[in-house]
Amino acid sequence: MTRLAFIGGGNMARSLIGGLLKTGVPTGAIRVAEPQAGAREALGREFGVAAYAENPLAVADADVVVLAVKPQVMPAIRDGLRDALQRQRPLLISIAAGVRLDQLERWFGALPIVRCMPNTPALIGAGATGLVANARVSPPQRAQAQHILDAVGLTRWIDDERLMDTVTALSGSGPAYFFALVEALEDAAVAQGLPRETARALAVQTCLGAGRMLSEGGEAPGELRRRVTSPNGTTQAALESFAADGLGRIVARAVAAAARRGEELAAELDKTA
Numbered sequence: 001m002t003r004l005a006f007i008g009g010g011n012m013a014r015s016l017i018g019g020l021l022k023t024g025v026p027t028g029a030i031r032v033a034e035p036q037a038g039a040r041e042a043l044g045r046e047f048g049v050a051a052y053a054e055n056p057l058a059v060a061d062a063d064v065v066v067l068a069v070k071p072q073v074m075p076a077i078r079d080g081l082r083d084a085l086q087r088q089r090p091l092l093i094s095i096a097a098g099v100r101l102d103q104l105e106r107w108f109g110a111l112p113i114v115r116c117m118p119n120t121p122a123l124i125g126a127g128a129t130g131l132v133a134n135a136r137v138s139p140p141q142r143a144q145a146q147h148i149l150d151a152v153g154l155t156r157w158i159d160d161e162r163l164m165d166t167v168t169a170l171s172g173s174g175p176a177y178f179f180a181l182v183e184a185l186e187d188a189a190v191a192q193g194l195p196r197e198t199a200r201a202l203a204v205q206t207c208l209g210a211g212r213m214l215s216e217g218g219e220a221p222g223e224l225r226r227r228v229t230s231p232n233g234t235t236q237a238a239l240e241s242f243a244a245d246g247l248g249r250i251v252a253r254a255v256a257a258a259a260r261r262g263e264e265l266a267a268e269l270d271k272t273a
Ligand SMILES: NC(=O)C1=CN([C@@H]2O[C@H](COP(=O)(O)OP(=O)(O)OC[C@H]3O[C@@H](n4cnc5c(N)ncnc54)[C@H](OP(=O)(O)O)[C@@H]3O)[C@@H](O)[C@H]2O)C=CC1
Pocket: 007, 008, 009, 010, 011, 012, 013, 033, 034, 035, 036, 039, 055, 068, 069, 070, 071, 073, 076, 077, 095, 096, 097, 117, 118, 119, 120, 172, 173
């Protein structure tokens, strides 16, 4: 049984823990370090996992340690964890946006480290994760990291670490883009007079249906789009409006802003840590 420790028991840790438990990982295999008593109590109540106030207590005996704190919290956990990690020498997995492998090695010492970027749909087994490993990660550890993230969705290894900020901007932040689009669709339909409950139900189901067609049918998004678009019909009118407003450019700029923010997060840490 692989013993897992999570440092930080927030949104992402909860998504990953929930997903892992659904795949049959026993509750006894997971420990979490979380500073807030209320959050610790909730982790025990909802997931049945052991939660500790002290980070080193969660790490004791762990084969794999997942750093699931905000990038800005890394300097605060570094000193307390470094010795425990060096004693235990687990596979270290970081999910922090922007934080680079060389920074993790500098803070926590020479360890096998996988930097990865999952997303919140991991909670329902529909996550998407990009991973990159440092040179100390052995083939079995690489398989171990992939196994953990495979348990909560799709995984892809990324060869060039610089592209992890692109992965963050695409799939890490991506669920929020779709949620924002559903919010906007719902609001637009309400503005035209549809009851909000009806607008939300139709928008959500449309998102689900489109997502399932994309993932289950194997056809390219462009082909699926063309099939909805009758010549001179309603969809064409909407897509032309999107194009006139520069949808492609809007999305490209947003993804560039997210990737840039990932780089900035790492640069800010270089200055402070
Ligand atoms: N949210 C997302 O969709 C995704 C997030 N990520 C990355 O995952 C990481 C976590 O994000 P997210 O889960 O959203 O953030 P959260 O704030 O929900 O979770 C972070 C947790 O870490 C806890 N924490 C704070 N300080 C410490 C400490 N010193 N020791 C141990 N735990 C501590 C926080 O407790 P408290 O609340 O008391 O401060 C909180 O419970 C980030 O680095 C983010 O970049 C990656 C992919 C997707």
